[in-house]
Amino acid sequence: MIVFERPHALIDVPLHYCPGCTHGIVHRLVAEVIDELGIEGNTIGIAPVGCSVMAYDYFNCDMIEAAHGRAPAVATGVKRADPSKFVFTYQGDGDLASIGMAETVHAAARNENISIVFINNAIYGMTGGQMAPTSLPGQVTQTSPYGRDPKLCGYPIKVCEMLSQVDGAEYLERVAVNNVRNIRNAKKAIKKAFQNQLDGKGFSLVEVLSSCPTNWGLTPQNALKWIDEKMIPYYPLGVYKDRSAEEAAK
Amino acid sequence: MSTTQFLFAGFGGQGILFSGKFTAYKGLIDGKHVSWLPSYGPEMRGGTANCSVIISDDPVGSPIVSHPDVLIAMNLPSLDRYEDAVVPGGIIFVDSSLIERKVKRTDVTVKYIPATQLASDNGLTTLANMIIMGSILKETGGYDEASIDAALAKVVSARHADLLQYNKKALSIGAEY
Amino acid sequence: MADKVLMKGNEAIAEAAITAGCRFYFGYPITPQTEIAAYMAKRMPKIGGTFLQAESEIAAINMVYGVASAGKRVMTSSSSPGISLKGEGISYMAGSDLPGLIVNVQRGGPGLGGIQPSQSDYFQATRGGGHGDYHLIVLAPASVQEMADLTIKGFELADKYRMMTMILADGTMGQMMEPVSLDFDIKPEPEKPWATTGTQMKRPHNIINSLSLVPEELEQQNFRRYEKYAEIEKNEVMYEEYMMDDAQIAIAAFGIAARVSKNAVNEARSKGIKAGMIRPITLWPFPKEPFMKAAEHVKQFISVELSMGQMIEDVQLAEQCRRPVTLCKRAGGMIPSPEMVLAAIEEAAENGGAL
Numbered sequence: 001m002i003v004f005e006r007p008h009a010l011i012d013v014p015l016h017y018c019p020g021c022t023h024g025i026v027h028r029l030v031a032e033v034i035d036e037l038g039i040e041g042n043t044i045g046i047a048p049v050g051c052s053v054m055a056y057d058y059f060n061c062d063m064i065e066a067a068h069g070r071a072p073a074v075a076t077g078v079k080r081a082d083p084s085k086f087v088f089t090y091q092g093d094g095d096l097a098s099i100g101m102a103e104t105v106h107a108a109a110r111n112e113n114i115s116i117v118f119i120n121n122a123i124y125g126m127t128g129g130q131m132a133p134t135s136l137p138g139q140v141t142q143t144s145p146y147g148r149d150p151k152l153c154g155y156p157i158k159v160c161e162m163l164s165q166v167d168g169a170e171y172l173e174r175v176a177v178n179n180v181r182n183i184r185n186a187k188k189a190i191k192k193a194f195q196n197q198l199d200g201k202g203f204s205l206v207e208v209l210s211s212c213p214t215n216w217g218l219t220p221q222n223a224l225k226w227i228d229e230k231m232i233p234y235y236p237l238g239v240y241k242d243r244s245a246e247e248a249a250k
Numbered sequence: 251m252s253t254t255q256f257l258f259a260g261f262g263g264q265g266i267l268f269s270g271k272f273t274a275y276k277g278l279i280d281g282k283h284v285s286w287l288p289s290y291g292p293e294m295r296g297g298t299a300n301c302s303v304i305i306s307d308d309p310v311g312s313p314i315v316s317h318p319d320v321l322i323a324m325n326l327p328s329l330d331r332y333e334d335a336v337v338p339g340g341i342i343f344v345d346s347s348l349i350e351r352k353v354k355r356t357d358v359t360v361k362y363i364p365a366t367q368l369a370s371d372n373g374l375t376t377l378a379n380m381i382i383m384g385s386i387l388k389e390t391g392g393y394d395e396a397s398i399d400a401a402l403a404k405v406v407s408a409r410h411a412d413l414l415q416y417n418k419k420a421l422s423i424g425a426e427y
Numbered sequence: 428m429a430d431k432v433l434m435k436g437n438e439a440i441a442e443a444a445i446t447a448g449c450r451f452y453f454g455y456p457i458t459p460q461t462e463i464a465a466y467m468a469k470r471m472p473k474i475g476g477t478f479l480q481a482e483s484e485i486a487a488i489n490m491v492y493g494v495a496s497a498g499k500r501v502m503t504s505s506s507s508p509g510i511s512l513k514g515e516g517i518s519y520m521a522g523s524d525l526p527g528l529i530v531n532v533q534r535g536g537p538g539l540g541g542i543q544p545s546q547s548d549y550f551q552a553t554r555g556g557g558h559g560d561y562h563l564i565v566l567a568p569a570s571v572q573e574m575a576d577l578t579i580k581g582f583e584l585a586d587k588y589r590m591m592t593m594i595l596a597d598g599t600m601g602q603m604m605e606p607v608s609l610d611f612d613i614k615p616e617p618e619k620p621w622a623t624t625g626t627q628m629k630r631p632h633n634i635i636n637s638l639s640l641v642p643e644e645l646e647q648q649n650f651r652r653y654e655k656y657a658e659i660e661k662n663e664v665m666y667e668e669y670m671m672d673d674a675q676i677a678i679a680a681f682g683i684a685a686r687v688s689k690n691a692v693n694e695a696r697s698k699g700i701k702a703g704m705i706r707p708i709t710l711w712p713f714p715k716e717p718f719m720k721a722a723e724h725v726k727q728f729i730s731v732e733l734s735m736g737q738m739i740e741d742v743q744l745a746e747q748c749r750r751p752v753t754l755c756k757r758a759g760g761m762i763p764s765p766e767m768v769l770a771a772i773e774e775a776a777e778n779g780g781a782l
Binding site (some may be wrong): 032040041042043044053054056057059060061062063064065066067070073074075077078079080081082085086098101103105 | 451483486489492493516523609624629632633
């Protein structure tokens with residue numbers, strides 16, 4: 001009896017991510033959902049610029065590498081070119097909430113029928129640990145060496161809260177991948193976001209609170225604890241918008 | 251070989267571009283080479299508008315009319331600006347209900363037509379441009395019913411087909427003035 | 428000519444694109460090219476196509492990137508400042524070998540500049556415009572008919588070579604109306620087996636990508652791309668020669684500058700000056716051969732431009748500095764008059780002893 005195997009949608013190659021990084025977990029969740037929905041052959045994934053830039057080498061479906069922040073615009077093009085295809089983007093916080101903010105908000109406003117997996121680890125990982133739009137107040141990074149001072153560089157952007165004010169958005173949920181229970185919830189949320197697209201419901205985004213032990217300067221275990229102790233209080237988990245459910249409840 | 255260069259000039263809203271378009275279409279229907287070039291941009295919104303039209307037996311080179319054979323001045327600033335540019339022996343059409351002064355040039359033909367007044371007297375308020383057009387066609391030998399009808403059909407959209415008769419009336423008023 | 432219709436250059440581009448099978452247009456409003464967007468907004472929904480006003484030029488070019496990745500014909504259009512914004516996406520499309528059509532109806536710059544016609548994006552267009560080693564095929568129409576014809580040609584070349592084609596027009600070309608025949612012979616679109624359309628579980632996954640972290644591999648990619656460019660330089664050069672057979676003074680001009688110069692050449696000929704004109708239609712690849720050939724009998728070249736002198740460098744490179752090349756220019760949205768060009772020809776004729 002097989003109790004554990006690699007999802008088909010994930011290619012059997014070593015990932016380049018650092019030890020303890022949760023990108024691998026989220027990749028696996030996405031791949032499992034693609035397998036379970038049976039959509040691999042009809043899926044086009046879009047990788048960002050950031051740590052997950054090479055996600056195109058890891059997913060078995062057709063993949064596109066987009067310019068920094070532009071994945072929602074590229075996804076718009078792919079989806080409009082053939083609405084019968086399944087299109088997802090996989091983006092980090094710098095990509096989605098800083099340089100690509102306009103593309104994100106307007107894809108939501110248009111209710112583009114795409115699914116976004118948004119990795120929030122409160123730091124720029126690939127370039128070596130600079131302040132992200134989601135870095136916490138007081139958080140020490142390479143470009144906020146004395147701690148993020150909101151007076152100097154503003155407050156973190158709460159993506160789910162912000163997008164929940166956009167009429168076009170269908171579904172927004174924030175999850176975390178720092179323990180088994182949260183990982184299970186994360187998979188459920190990703191599956192719902194993907195199913196929404198298959199059902200034609202529109203713009204669905206799952207924000208995943210993730211760890212970056214390397215750039216946070218913490219051990220993998222302590223990094224997972226940091227999510228609990230620092231990130232979740234600032235970025236509460238939960239469903240921020242579920243238009244279909246809200247309408248059904250009326 | 252023969253080439254006629256028209257410059258239509260006036261305020262935005264006087265139908266300057268429409269007159270130009272009609273002239274260009276009529277040239278096309280008459281089997282000529284034609285070009286039409288408007289001024290464009292924010293100055294079009296209620297400010298000055300002008301448009302260059304060239305009708306030629308040969309392919310049109312530069313579409314920009316800087317020395318018109320025919321100047322249509324629908325307001326004073328246009329006459330002030332372009333009077334000196336007209337080629338010697340050219341024609342200037344002046345809407346004399348809006349321009350009180352006379353043309354200073356003595357080496358050009360001038361037609362004064364109180365087009366805005368005539369339009370208003372005949373219940374054709376927005377068609378002063380076509381009244382002048384009637385005069386242009388008469389003076390330049392292009393008053394040919396068949397090609398006028400064909401050109402009007404091109405520039406007056408089908409959903410405004412009821413306006414065709416008013417345009418034709420305006421043309422005839424201008425031609426007879 | 429009764430089968431022809433009067434159309435603005437911008438509208439002719441839009442209609443020709445639709446005729447070429449383009450069903451996807453993404454853009455952002457900017458003068459003097461907005462008629463293209465307006466035309467597409469009206470027509471696309473009626474023919475099952477997509478018109479989308481993007482949130483920015485940057486988003487628009489990335490939507491183009493998406494549709495091109497999906498293997499469909501796609502275009503965007505803008506004017507100078509907007510093209511700068513698209514520069515990033517254009518470079519990515521070059522690096523990912525994606526076909527598409529981009530229209531630049533130029534206006535005066537730099538910066539926000541003005542809205543009147545200009546040719547001052549010549550360097551940007553012919554040298555790439557974005558970062559990295561790459562070219563676009565750059566087509567320069569000089570009539571409304573060519574706005575349409577070169578749009579069709581642009582899509583064909585883009586698909587043939589898997590790269591972007593740019594129509595480099597200007598405010599005059601976009602705004603003017605001329606009779607145009609829309610009767611085109613459209614070749615079937617080539618297959619695009621590289622497109623990301625879903626594996627259907629029947630083939631390895633396709634990847635559209637411009638990232639390559641191994642310099643040896645990235646170098647090879649660049650080499651291959653430049654082999655393709657060499658093919659294009661061999662096969663796709665287009666130009667028009669006007670009265671060049673015995674010309675002693677030769678104008679080099681494209682687009683509206685060529686239209687103006689034609690008047691001046693005619694006028695010079697009527698005065699007994701042996702003037703002619705070479706009009707590049709492809710600005711990249713630049714037509715070197717006619718200039719080299721002309722250098723045998725031409726005493727002087729005059730580059731007529733709506734810029735501070737950009738194409739003049741390509742003219743000098745093309746004729747390898749065998750004859751002097753002077754510049755006749757207006758800038759910032761001004762257009763040289765035929766009289767100004769004629770004066771330049773007459774001056775050249777006097778100084779060069781060309782009579």
